[in-house]
Structures are given as structure tokens and as C-alpha cells.
Amino acid sequence: MAPAKFNIKTASSFFLVLYATMILLFALPCFSSDPDPLQDFCVADLNSTTTTVNGYPCKPESQGTSKDFIYSGLVEEASTDNPEGVGGRLGNVKSFPGINTLGISVSRIDLALGGIVPLHVHPRASEINYIVKGEVNFGFISTSNVLYSGVVKAGQMSVVPRGLVHYAKNVGGEKAVVLGILNSQLPGSVLIPSNIFASNPTIPNGVLAKNFRVDETVIANIKSNIKTATSFFLVLYSTMILFFALPCFSSDPDPLQDFCVADLSSTSTIVNGYSCKPASTVTSNDFFYSGLMNETSTANLFGFGATQGDVTTFPGLNTQGLSINRLDLAPGGIIPLHSHPRASEANFIVKGEVTFGFITTNNVVYSKLMKAGELNIIPRGLVHFAKNVGQEKAFILAILNSQLPGFSTIPLNLFGSSPAIPNDILAKNFQVNESVIASIKSKFGN
Numbered sequence: 001m002a003p004a005k006f007n008i009k010t011a012s013s014f015f016l017v018l019y020a021t022m023i024l025l026f027a028l029p030c031f032s033s034d035p036d037p038l039q040d041f042c043v044a045d046l047n048s049t050t051t052t053v054n055g056y057p058c059k060p061e062s063q064g065t066s067k068d069f070i071y072s073g074l075v076e077e078a079s080t081d082n083p084e085g086v087g088g089r090l091g092n093v094k095s096f097p098g099i100n101t102l103g104i105s106v107s108r109i110d111l112a113l114g115g116i117v118p119l120h121v122h123p124r125a126s127e128i129n130y131i132v133k134g135e136v137n138f139g140f141i142s143t144s145n146v147l148y149s150g151v152v153k154a155g156q157m158s159v160v161p162r163g164l165v166h167y168a169k170n171v172g173g174e175k176a177v178v179l180g181i182l183n184s185q186l187p188g189s190v191l192i193p194s195n196i197f198a199s200n201p202t203i204p205n206g207v208l209a210k211n212f213r214v215d216e217t218v219i220a221n222i223k224s225n226i227k228t229a230t231s232f233f234l235v236l237y238s239t240m241i242l243f244f245a246l247p248c249f250s251s252d253p254d255p256l257q258d259f260c261v262a263d264l265s266s267t268s269t270i271v272n273g274y275s276c277k278p279a280s281t282v283t284s285n286d287f288f289y290s291g292l293m294n295e296t297s298t299a300n301l302f303g304f305g306a307t308q309g310d311v312t313t314f315p316g317l318n319t320q321g322l323s324i325n326r327l328d329l330a331p332g333g334i335i336p337l338h339s340h341p342r343a344s345e346a347n348f349i350v351k352g353e354v355t356f357g358f359i360t361t362n363n364v365v366y367s368k369l370m371k372a373g374e375l376n377i378i379p380r381g382l383v384h385f386a387k388n389v390g391q392e393k394a395f396i397l398a399i400l401n402s403q404l405p406g407f408s409t410i411p412l413n414l415f416g417s418s419p420a421i422p423n424d425i426l427a428k429n430f431q432v433n434e435s436v437i438a439s440i441k442s443k444f445g446n
């Protein structure tokens with residue numbers, strides 16, 4: 001295979017032209033974001049036989065329960081007993097129907113010693129990989145064939161722009177556990193090796209031989225090896241591949257380039273996100289982030305600490321439609337009532353016992369106690385809250401499908417605004433007298 005690799009590297013110009021054109025054509029009719037939901041949530045009715053166009057039809061809202069928004073399927077390790085040494089548990093709409101229409105999913109990836117996640121592409125999502133345990137080498141390849149790669153350790157993460165080929169390898173001395181976080185409820189995966197060498201019907205050997213500039217016998221040999229590999233991925237992603245043909249599923253506005261590492265110091269006019277650093281100054285480091293490794297102080301009124309992994313701290317996320325924050329809660333600590341105007345949120349409990357809840361526009365509360373390894377979903381824009389109900393500190397990863405989701409804290413919004421909302425208005429809203437309002441305001445510095 002070494003000669004093939006050499007030849008591929010040198011045969012680039014035709015594809016650069018071809019795909020540069022295609023990217024422009026592709027982007028033009030697809031300016032859409034994910035279709036904005038017209039309801040708070042839409043728990044997927046996976047059994048429905050109704051024709052589906054984009055996602056699944058909803059279960060009747062009256063049948064929704066708190067359980068629909070919590071998922072425990074990522075708690076247990078997945079078997080890595082296969083040639084690649086990789087196992088996975090998917091937290092997409094098929095296993096976790098509560099995320100239907102919410103534009104986010106989280107999966108667990110287990111890697112044996114030396115195990116790999118084979119080369120693949122998610123056509124509909126950018127991805128953050130957060131390392132729970134171990135040391136993993138991640139790499140992605142831009143459309144200009146530049147490889148950006150690096151090793152990440154527990155608590156660190158990397159970002160992979162939507163649609164680019166990427167891979168991972170466990171390079172540590174123990175099993176690795178990774179959370180693969182994607183900004184689509186069903187991101188789809190094209191596994192490159194089987195896509196190319198084990199398709200049905202098969203791509204003719206002559207075509208592949210010409211593509212890879214090798215002899216047809218080399219192709220035949222690769223094909224027979226790929227076919228005999230009992231790949232976990234063949235099973236894992238076969239169901240997703242059905243969805244490829246559907247049009248325009250994107251989350252945030254479609255970028256017109258592979259990435260746009262934010263130039264946080266730029267003084268250019270900012271319209272939506274940041275301007276890009278010159279591509280020539282971008283390095284692998286721009287796509288890796290270590291800022292969530294350390295606990296955040298919880299020594300405050302709420303017993304709550306947060307460290308942001310959004311575009312302001314991790315500029316590689318610019319235009320990628322994803323962010324991930326670290327939340328620490330002291331025993332008894334709360335995350336105050338708040339909402340994110342621009343993102344749905346998935347919360348993964350790394351440590352501790354936390355009650356999470358959200359409130360619908362009909363004032364129904366869906367809440368549940370969650371333990372380590374469990375996942376929940378908070379629909380975009382809805383008010384939500386959390387409390388550490390365990391004896392130890394809790395550690396949560398809050399994953400949002402926006403590079404800058406916004407954080408409206410209800411108590412501060414109402415009682416700590418600048419200028420202050422007049423007391424008579426608040427008194428009328430909350431049906432108390434103005435001295436009660438004044439007393440609450442004084443606690444928030446107003």
C-alpha cells in the first residue's frame with residue numbers, strides 16, 4: 001500500500017478544482033438551518049409507519065414523560081472485540097427518541113489498546129470528541145489534504161469540522177473512552193473503507209485501481225480483507241446510511257469552508273461569529289482544547305461553577321455549531337433557572353447524582369434524578385434547572401449545538417438587570433407588593 005499512498009498524495013489538482021466548485025454549488029441551495037421546531041419537543045414515535053421526511057413523527061405530547069428525556073444507554077462499556085478494537089453506543093434519535101428534531105446527539109466510543117475508529121465522515125454534523133479516559137490520537141483531513149492531528153488525554157477534547165474525513169487511535173496504555181458529540185440528531189456516518197471497498201453492488205476493481213493507481217489485484221485483495229472484517233461499524237451505521245439521500249439537514253448556517261478558526265483579536269465588524277484567522281497560521285493546536293480539565297470553583301451563592309468551551313475560549317469552534325462546558329456542583333449546589341436562546345443542550349453526568357428538569361411552554365415540568373454516565377436533553381430555549389442531590393461533588397458536561405448558545409439566567413434577568421425593571425411591573429407580574437420585589441432585587445444588586 002505504500003506506493004498507493006505516495007501516488008494519491010501527488011494526484012490532487014483535478015479534485016481540488018472539482019470539489020472547490022462542488023462546495024459552492026452545494027452550499028447555495030442549502031442555506032437553511034435545521035428546520036426550527038414549532039413545538040417544545042417531539043419525542044420520536046419510532047414505531048410509526050407514517051412516511052418520514054426529516055426525522056420521525058412525534059408521540060402525542062400527552063404521552064410524553066420525564067423518562068423520554070433521559071438516556072442511560074451510554075453507561076456500560078461497549079465490546080471492542082473486533083478487528084478495529086472499537087465499540088460504540090449510540091445516543092442518537094434511534095436509541096434516544098427524545099432528541100428528535102433537537103439537532104444534537106452524543107455517543108460513547110470504547111477503544112481497546114491500539115484500537116482505532118476507522119476513517120469516516122459525518123455528512124450532517126460537526127463533532128467534538130471529549131476524552132473521558134485514556135489517550136487518543138485524533139486527526140482530520142481538510143479538503144486541501146492537510147492533516148490536523150494531535151493526542152488528547154482525559155478531560156481534553158478536539159473538534160472535527162462537518163463532513164471531513166477523520167479517524168482516531170488509542171495511543172495510551174489503557175482502554176480509552178470517548179464521547180462523540182454531534183450537532184445532528186442523526187449525523188450519518190460514511191465509513192470510508194467499507195464505503196469504497198465493500199459497497200453493494202461493488203465498485204468495479206478497474207475503477208478503484210485507476211483511482212488508487214494500483215494494480216487490480218491489490219484492489220481485489222483489499223476488498224476481500226474488508227469483506228471478512230466483522231466490523232462493528234457495518235452494523236452500527238447501516239441504519240443511518242438510509243438517510244443520506246435526504247436533502248439539507250444542517251444545524252447552523254452552512255459554512256463555505258472546512259473551518260474558520262476565530263481570530264478573537266480581530267477588530268473587523270462581526271456579523272455572526274468571528275472572522276477567521278488566516279488559514280496559513282492555523283495549526284493542529286487550534287482544534288484541541290484542554291480548558292475543561294480542572295474543576296471550577298463552586299464557592300459562591302449557588303454552589304455552582306462553570307468553565308466554557310465555546311468559541312470565546314476554543315476558537316476552533318467558530319462556525320461549527322457546537323460547544324461544550326464543564327459544570328461543577330457542590331453537594332446541594334444548584335444551576336440557577338436559565339435558558340439558552342440559541343441551542344438545545346445535552347447533559348452528560350461524569351460524576352455524582354443530579355436532578356435535572358426543564359419546563360415546557362405549557363408549564364409542564366419534566367425532571368428526573370440522573371447518575372454518572374447518563375445523558376439528558378433540554379430542548380432549545382426552554383427554562384431548565386439542576387441540583388446536586390448526592391453526597392459528593394458533581395461534574396457535568398453540558399453540550400450545546402451552537403458555538404455561542406447564550407445563557408439567560410432567569411433570576412438575574414428579572415431582578416438584576418441594568419437598568420432595573422420597575423418594581424410595579426414586577427409586582428404585578430408576580431402578584432406581590434413592591435416591597436417584596438425590592439427585597440428580592442437587593443439580593444441581586446439592584
Ligand SMILES: *[C@@H]1O[C@H](CO)[C@@H](O)[C@H](O)[C@H]1NC(C)=O
Pocket residue numbers: 044045046047097
Ligand atoms: C414500539 O413497539 C414495541 C413493540 O410493540 C413496544 O415495546 C415499544 O414500546 C414501542 N415504542 C414506542 C416508542 O412506542
Ligand SMILES: *[C@@H]1O[C@H](CO)[C@@H](O)[C@H](O)[C@H]1NC(C)=O
Pocket residue numbers: 290291292293294
Ligand atoms: C490545571 O491545574 C493545574 C494545577 O493547578 C495547572 O498547572 C494547570 O495549568 C491547569 N490546567 C488548565 C487547563 O487550566
Ligand SMILES: *[C@@H]1O[C@H](CO)[C@@H](O)[C@H](O)[C@H]1NC(C)=O
Pocket residue numbers: 433434435436
Ligand atoms: C408586602 O407583602 C408582604 C408579604 O405578603 C407583607 O409581609 C408586607 O407587610 C407587605 N408590605 C406592604 C408595604 O404592604
